[in-house]
Amino acid sequence: xxERNRTTVNLTPxxxxxxxxxxxxxxxxxxxxxxxxxxxxxxxELLEKxxxxxxxxxxxxxxxxxxxxxxxIVQGKAPNQPEIIKLxxxxxxxxxxxQQKINQLRELFSDT
Numbered sequence: 001x002x003e004r005n006r007t008t009v010n011l012t013p014x015x016x017x018x019x020x021x022x023x024x025x026x027x028x029x030x031x032x033x034x035x036x037x038x039x040x041x042x043x044x045e046l047l048e049k050x051x052x053x054x055x056x057x058x059x060x061x062x063x064x065x066x067x068x069x070x071x072x073i074v075q076g077k078a079p080n081q082p083e084i085i086k087l088x089x090x091x092x093x094x095x096x097x098x099q100q101k102i103n104q105l106r107e108l109f110s111d112t
Contacts, residue, residue, distance in 0.1 A: 011036065062090035073105050 018035050065087055069079040088095035
C-alpha cells in the first residue's frame, strides 16, 4: 500500500489572488492545485536562496555598505546621507524612496 501525501486546504480566501496573479496563457491553463504547488515551490526556492545569501560574507563594497546600513537600522540608528545615496545607486533605486523605507524600518525596530 502506498502512502498518499495529500492535504485538503481551503483556498477560498486566496483563490482569486492566485488565479489573477499572472496573466499569461500558461498560467490560465493550469488548474488551481498546480498553481498553488508552483507558488509554494517558488517561495521555498526564494527562502532557500535568502538563507544562503544571509550566510555569505559580503563579496563587494556594495554588499558591505548594505550590511553596514542594515546593522545601523537594526540598532535604531540612521545611515548617513552619503551612505544612503551610495546604496540607492548600487540598488538602482531613488534615494528619497530608500530614505523613506529606512525610516519605516527604523520605526519598526524601535517598537520592538
